[in-house]
Amino acid sequence: xxxxxxxxxxxxxxxxxxxxxxxxxxxxxxxxxxxxxxxxxxxxxxxxxxxxxxxxxxxxxxxxxxxxxxxxxxxxxxxxxxxxxxxxxxxxxxxxxxxxxxxxxxxxxxxxxxxxxxxxxxxxxxxxxxxxxxxxxxxxxxxxxxxxxxxxxxxxxxxxxxxxxxxxxxxxxxxxxxxxxxxxxxxxxxxxxxxxxxxxxxxxxxxxxxxxxxxxxxxxxxxxxxxxxxxxxxxxxxxxxxxxxxxxxxxxxxxxxxxxxxxxxxxxxxxxxxxxxxxxxxxxxxxxxxxxxxxxxxxxxxxxxxxxxxxxxxxxxxxxxxxxxxxxxxxxxxxxxxxxxxxxxxxxxxxxxxxxxxxxxxxxxxxxxxxx
Amino acid sequence: xxxxxxxxxxxxxxxxxxxxxxxxxxxxxxxxxxxxxxxxxxxxxxxxxxxxxxxxxxxxxxxxxxxxxxxxxxxxxxxxxxxxxxxxxxxxxxxxxxxxxxxxxxxxxxxxxxxxxxxxxxxxxxxxxxxxxxxxxxxxxxxxxxxxxxxxxxxxxxxxxxxxxxxxxxxxxxxxxxxxxxxxxxxxxxxxxxxxxxxxxxxxxxxxxxxxxxxxxxxxxxxxxxxxxxxxxxxxxxxxxxxxxxxxxxxxxxxxxxxxxxxxxxxxxxxxxxxxxxxxxxxxxxxxxxxxxxxxxxxxxxxxxxxxxxxxxxxxxxxxxxxxxxxxxxxxxxxxxxxxxxxxxxxxxxxxxxxxxxxxxxxxxxxxxxxxxxxxxxxxxxxxxxxxxxxxxxxxxxxxxxxxxxxxxxxxxxxxxxxxxxxxx
Numbered sequence: 001x002x003x004x005x006x007x008x009x010x011x012x013x014x015x016x017x018x019x020x021x022x023x024x025x026x027x028x029x030x031x032x033x034x035x036x037x038x039x040x041x042x043x044x045x046x047x048x049x050x051x052x053x054x055x056x057x058x059x060x061x062x063x064x065x066x067x068x069x070x071x072x073x074x075x076x077x078x079x080x081x082x083x084x085x086x087x088x089x090x091x092x093x094x095x096x097x098x099x100x101x102x103x104x105x106x107x108x109x110x111x112x113x114x115x116x117x118x119x120x121x122x123x124x125x126x127x128x129x130x131x132x133x134x135x136x137x138x139x140x141x142x143x144x145x146x147x148x149x150x151x152x153x154x155x156x157x158x159x160x161x162x163x164x165x166x167x168x169x170x171x172x173x174x175x176x177x178x179x180x181x182x183x184x185x186x187x188x189x190x191x192x193x194x195x196x197x198x199x200x201x202x203x204x205x206x207x208x209x210x211x212x213x214x215x216x217x218x219x220x221x222x223x224x225x226x227x228x229x230x231x232x233x234x235x236x237x238x239x240x241x242x243x244x245x246x247x248x249x250x251x252x253x254x255x256x257x258x259x260x261x262x263x264x265x266x267x268x269x270x271x272x273x274x275x276x277x278x279x280x281x282x283x284x285x286x287x288x289x290x291x292x293x294x295x296x297x298x299x300x301x302x303x304x305x306x307x308x309x310x311x312x313x314x315x316x317x318x319x320x321x322x323x324x325x326x327x328x329x330x331x332x333x334x335x336x337x338x339x340x341x342x343x344x345x346x347x348x349x350x351x352x353x354x355x356x357x358x359x360x361x362x363x364x365x366x367x368x369x370x371x372x
Numbered sequence: 373x374x375x376x377x378x379x380x381x382x383x384x385x386x387x388x389x390x391x392x393x394x395x396x397x398x399x400x401x402x403x404x405x406x407x408x409x410x411x412x413x414x415x416x417x418x419x420x421x422x423x424x425x426x427x428x429x430x431x432x433x434x435x436x437x438x439x440x441x442x443x444x445x446x447x448x449x450x451x452x453x454x455x456x457x458x459x460x461x462x463x464x465x466x467x468x469x470x471x472x473x474x475x476x477x478x479x480x481x482x483x484x485x486x487x488x489x490x491x492x493x494x495x496x497x498x499x500x501x502x503x504x505x506x507x508x509x510x511x512x513x514x515x516x517x518x519x520x521x522x523x524x525x526x527x528x529x530x531x532x533x534x535x536x537x538x539x540x541x542x543x544x545x546x547x548x549x550x551x552x553x554x555x556x557x558x559x560x561x562x563x564x565x566x567x568x569x570x571x572x573x574x575x576x577x578x579x580x581x582x583x584x585x586x587x588x589x590x591x592x593x594x595x596x597x598x599x600x601x602x603x604x605x606x607x608x609x610x611x612x613x614x615x616x617x618x619x620x621x622x623x624x625x626x627x628x629x630x631x632x633x634x635x636x637x638x639x640x641x642x643x644x645x646x647x648x649x650x651x652x653x654x655x656x657x658x659x660x661x662x663x664x665x666x667x668x669x670x671x672x673x674x675x676x677x678x679x680x681x682x683x684x685x686x687x688x689x690x691x692x693x694x695x696x697x698x699x700x701x702x703x704x705x706x707x708x709x710x711x712x713x714x715x716x717x718x719x720x721x722x723x724x725x726x727x728x729x730x731x732x733x734x735x736x737x738x739x740x741x742x743x744x745x746x747x748x749x750x751x752x753x754x755x756x757x758x759x760x761x762x763x764x765x766x767x768x769x770x771x772x773x774x775x776x777x778x779x780x781x782x783x784x785x786x787x788x789x790x791x792x793x794x795x796x797x
Contacts, residue, residue: 028529130774130775134774136771140679140770140774141774143669143672144672144768144770147764148767148771151761151764155758155761280517280520284521287514287518319532321525321532321543323525324524325522325526328519329522331521332500332518335510335515335518336510340508
């Protein structure tokens with residue numbers, strides 16, 4: 001199968017999965033007596049307004065980074081479910097750093113981002129060491145570390161530690177980053193009244209670097225080989241434990257970036273308003289995008305569109321949580337359709353091989369079964 | 373092996389229990405001795421530190437109620453993983469269990485229907501997981517993650533539809549629902565409470581335990597506790613259980629002996645969902661209300677308890693009790709109680725180090741001994757712990773326990789691997 005047909009298959013599978021999920025959501029809405037066509041048209045209407053578009057692009061940027069952080073682990077069968085904790089701890093400490101350490105304009109932004117990457121990597125490193133040295137499943141340890149991160153953030157974000165309370169406000173956050181440490185937004189959509197995060201550029205660069213490393217470097221090859229078969233990789237000289245630690249550190253460093261576009265571009269301080277649960281969003285989007293940077297970009301935009309356009313549903317007294325069900329249904333059905341397509345492709349390949357082996361173009365198809 | 377490869381290239385595929393035949397067997401008398409020793413250590417630490425909540429009836433009663441949802445979720449994980457299906461969706465299934473448990477109990481006015489509701493809710497999650505992983509062969513962790521998102525969304529959506537407008541209900545919580553009454557032995561409260569209040573060494577601790585057992589149980593807790601031996605019996609003492617476990621160890625071999633692997637895994641996934649749903653219903657019965665975020669990661673902790681328990685019901689129950697106890701402790705004067713717990717931790721780590729010395733494993737001595745010193749210093753230099761961190765004591769304990777215990781574990785051999793009929797390996 002050529003690359004083009006494979007891509008076409010994947011896109012088709014994604015669309016089919018989307019359709020199935022939409023039908024499920026429509027059935028749920030119908031059961032309640034709401035008109036799904038009306039709901040969808042309102043969502044599209046609202047989601048295509050200028051301010052909505054900016055909001056969608058901005059949250060898609062955040063989701064994109066979270067999904068790339070997850071995807072790099074996925075490529076070697078490593079489940080970093082701790083992106084959520086890594087990102088919040090990193091964003092908080094980086095915000096405290098950016099708000100309090102005076103550095104020249106330009107250096108300050110870079111240093112803030114570097115602190116975030118470092119913290120994210122270190123927090124992921126705990127899970128990495130536990131897995132490599134003690135064989136603790138990273139699925140469990142990263143989930144537990146998410147909780148612990150929540151505790152540490154709450155502990156540090158109090159008035160006599162890193163917390164800062166603006167006069168007349170009861171919302172506690174870190175000390176605000178002054179303009180010399182911020183990154184201005186891009187006025188991509190004129191008349192929206194809101195700017196696109198400047199660090200969207202960083203997200204694009206991360207996506208490019210990810211693809212380059214995965215497909216064009218020795219490290220990327222080792223990573224994919226370990227993901228396919230740990231024993232085979234080890235037999236060919238890959239140090240699996242070292243791969244686990246390095247990959248986890250990279251994943252954590254990217255997770256550390258997740259909060260940066262918002263922090264440096266809009267909020268300028270870390271507060272408890274920063275969304276939680278981004279790790280699971282990242283996992284879902286990485287799955288939708290099949291761990292491919294372009295696919296992930298579409299997945300992130302779709303997810304952000306659903307989030308944003310759902311806000312209009314409350315006005316028509318349709319519970320906007322239907323969108324969350326829709327999102328979960330999308331993940332499940334897309335994953336299923338990907339699997340079906342994979343089996344179909346495998347079957348076709350077997351038939352072709354069978355035909356070629358039997359020498360006749362219309363010979364009997366192969367009785368040989370290739371293990372799935 | 374003609375290529376001269378080392379027999380063990382990963383350095384970890386050899387079961388440690390094979391390497392060390394001298395491993396201490398857990399007999400009934402050793403277990404009792406351990407439990408008794410634990411109680412004595414707690415009692416001594418309580419007297420030294422004055423943290424009376426270490427063994428108070430309040431803490432121990434709360435332990436029962438906090439440990440059982442974890443144990444039930446863990447049993448759910450055990451059922452499916454023993455058949456070879458990893459179930460990380462326990463958390464989502466538990467959320468479904470809380471919602472349906474609350475709704476059924478609220479509509480019918482009977483806590484028994486709450487149990488039914490929990491089973492139904494969990495079953496829905498189990499069906500989704502079974503369809504995705506067994507019928508379509510989707511990666512099991514992926515399906516589980518999706519179910520967690522789904523459970524959260526469904527809970528929110530249904531609350532918005534059904535609970536909004538009810539007295540005390542809203543998009544994030546249900547109205548008050550009927551619960552089981554606790555079964556109190558008359559007189560136990562005053563008798564043992566009196567002894568407990570004297571704070572005598574060991575005697576008062578036993579009284580606290582007795583008071584907790586005799587006053588804070590209800591029908592649901594007894595049912596939940598009973599499910600631990602029931603699970604053990606079904607999985608390890610019946611032909612059905614043997615077949616189910618065979619599917620988790622080597623499905624191809626099981627199939628060659630006439631076991632219908634798909635059907636076994638279906639049954640296991642459905643039972644797993646029902647256990648998780650039951651865990652959710654248990655939480656609702658405990659608090660008398662459905663609340664968003666109520667499960668608080670207990671599905672995951674249940675999974676950790678199962679891993680800690682080496683995929684066995686007894687170990688799982690011990691793990692759940694440990695997590696439930698630390699959770700109860702952080703709720704009752706957490707800053708003081710958990711600080712006192714540090715001293716217990718020092719004793720436990722020192723014990724681990726001593727055991728390692730006895731077994732002549734120098735590598736295993738350094739880590740627990742070093743940790744023991746660290747924790748002792750932490751204990752000596754502080755008087756209370758920050759409450760923000762104390763909240764997450766169960767999670768930190770989970771991490772510690774897994775870090776110290778996990779190399780002796782052996783998961784079912786085919787756990788997590790999608791399997792299709794006719795597959796050879």
